[in-house]
Amino acid sequence: MWAAVSVCWLGAALLAAGHSLPRLRLPYRELLGTNRSVLFFGHRGSLGFRSLYLDEYRDRLFIGGKDVLYSLLLDRASADAKEIYWPPLPGQTEECFRKGKDPGHTFSLDPASVEAGRGRCPHEPSRTFASTVIGGELYAGLTADFLGRDPGIFRSTGTRSALRTEVDQRLLNDPKFVAAHLIPDNNDGDNDKAYFFFTEKVVEAGSKEHAIVSRVARVCVNDAGGQRVLVNKWSTFNKARLVCSVPGPGGIDTHFDELEDVFLLRTKDGKSPEIYALFSTISHVFQGSAVCVYHMADIREVFNGPFAHRESPHHQWDAYEGRVPYPRPGVCPSKTTNQPRRQYGTTKDFPDEVLHFARAHPLMYKPVYPRHRQPLLVKTDLPHHLRQLVVDRVEAEDGQHDVLFLGTDAGSVLKVVVLQKTSLATTEDVVLEELQVFKVPVPITQMEISIKRQMLYVGSSLGVAQVRLHRCESYGTACAECCLARDPYCAWDGTACTRYQPSGKRRYRRQDIRHGNPVHQCLDQNLTVDDYESVEEKVLYGAEDNSTFLECVPRSPQASVQWFVQRPPDEQRDEVKTDERILQTEQGLLFRKLHRHDAGVYYCKTLEHGFTQMVAKMALEVIASEQLAHTFHRERGDKPQRMPCPEPRLVPQAPKTWFKDIMHLINSQNLQQVEEYCARLWCSSRPHHRKSKLAQAKHALASVDVGKKGQMTKPHSGKNRMPRQASAT
Helix, strand or coil: HHHHHHHHHHHHHHEEEECCCEEEEEEEHHHHHHEEEEEEECCCCCCCCCCCCEECCCCEEEEEEEEEEEEECCCCCCCCCEEECCCCCCCCHHHHCCCCCCCCCEEEEEEECCCCCEEEEEEECCCCEEEEECCEECCCCCCCCCCCEEEEEEEEECCCCCCCCCCCCCCCCCCCEEEEECCCCCCCCCCEEEEEEEEEEECCCCCCCCCCEEEEEEEECCEEEEECCCCCEEECCCEEEEECCEECCHHEEEEEEEEEEEEEEEECCCCCEEEEEEECCCCCCCCCEEEEEEEHHHHHHCCCEEECCCCCCCCCEEEECCCCCCCCCCCCCCCCCCCCCCCCCHHHHHCCCHHHHHHHHHEEEECCCCCHCCCCEEEECCCCEEEEEEEEEEEECEEEEEEEEEECCCCEEEEEEEEECCCCCCCHHHHHHHCCCCCCCEEEEEEEEECCCCCCEEEEEEEEEEECCCCHHHHCCHHHHHHHHCCCEECCCCCCCCECCCCCCCCEEEEEEEECCCCHHCCCCCCECCCCCCCEEEEEEEEECCEEEECCCCCCCCEEEEEEEECCCCCCECCCCCCCCCECCCCCCCCCCCCCCHHHHHHHHCCCCCCEEEEEEEEEEEHHHHHHCCCHHHCCCCCCCCCCCCCCCCCCCCCCCCCHHHHHHHHHHHHEEEEHHHHHHHHHCCHHHHHHHHHHHHHHHHHHHCCCCCCCCCCCCHHHHHHCCCCCC
């Protein structure tokens, strides 16, 4: 019951917040056509993408795929690609088959020096893992055995002895590793720590079911294991829970427990990055995603706080109140932690009492809460799931704004700016763009951002895309359109919407990220783009007493639409009155039953924050029922008198030629030719197709889009969109 109350409250809160649709949707072909996106699919037809590594120092992008490695230039991701083909060695495929696995591979760039991959990468590329390289050593969180039952955090490839976590469910219980990062504590290098972010299963007291929680764990980089206890095992391992939840009434929070991705927004000193974490919920009641931001100071405070303790699995967790041995379990041997008479140069010098305590108490009692104890962003109204996250802190006219790029499981990327309200604890998120990066809806599995080059690198099973972070000219040609975009990257420079430059001239620069108010920013500019004569007019035909549709989709889903009509000979434009017969939909104006007096010129205007724009102009002509009565007798209930079919040797018409025929028939106004044409369609079809053929002819006759020059336009065939011309059904 409490879960239902919490979810209902969450839904009401989100509804009150008024979460927005993307202001601009850019389809796959438009991204390619405007050179905003460049795709790389490998040289062998199928990349089998697995991982990205962005090296801005060497100006290269490294891509790991199936049996292949690529090194690409950052500025031209598809040019000058260097390839290392890395197929399985003879006999390895057969060995995997014998062990009951799909084909698996052990790779090496140098055949003369083959090293085992155990503890460095999972046996199957589909298994999650996280890794980072620190001082030439590889720190990796993964499952090390062939069956995926031996999870651990490993250190290898260096000159020191390899380390790993003990095989103990108290340390790691079926973890899913998400990220690993080096985050120094201070200027003392001996205090450096590697942080791991993951989810794992827990069983609470009195419950038989597993729950999923998110964790942050850390180990000291200079950890050498114990001398007699925890030999070749981590002696400084600690972990704490990461909480990302929406506070609810009565202390019942709505939790987002499934950690999807982590991004570190680095600071200049490197010691206090802001940690952005993307979560999803695994609730059966509702589905959604949230982004929470954590301060390193809060994480360190939790690790310096009380340890968690319980007498047995049947007891509740509590704070440990006994004596904690020195040096405190989890600290690194360094000048900072040493005392004058208690010097420890390595973890091998730690007393056994310390190591026994560390083994028995890996969990911290207090959880880590996000900034302001609530998410920065919550999304429960999306048709897809959020999987990846990168962040760019952008300098704008009114200060700094964090722009989030969120990769989905449908091949798209959402570009979102989060604005702090007057109260620091409240935010507003504005979805600036939805970029359909890949043609088909495949999950995005990794993203990297290059601030230096203003590029986003997006990986999926299909390949890798290089996407520009912004393209200001796509917002429009008016000051108001640029202002309404609310994009921190863009500003109106007096003549066009261009990249915002903090050092640029302030005289002409117009930008309003917080409010997007064009009336305030563009009062002396073109606030209106509603010239009735500048919009190209389309002539549409609709059949009397049939349904007819006029399409008008605003470029911005956040804009409202108004319809006006001018009926000859009156020059006055009146707002269209909707009722049960005339409906206004998201895609346009629907006449459920067309009347003769509906004929006229229709104007579609959009309104957004005081900015009006003429979008479409359509002259609707109504074909009277008397004109169609002779051809379509069923409209009056008469029995049709069909013309006799000629001999079967009649050759059917070529596909799609009937559009030209219908155009000719309408121009000639010869109803006898209409009858003859319909008969040809009827006779050239097989019996079970005749009904649909006749319906096609009837639809085409009543659904013709004729331009000013009398040229016919074929009905729009795009999926999930209403036709651009009037249609009769």
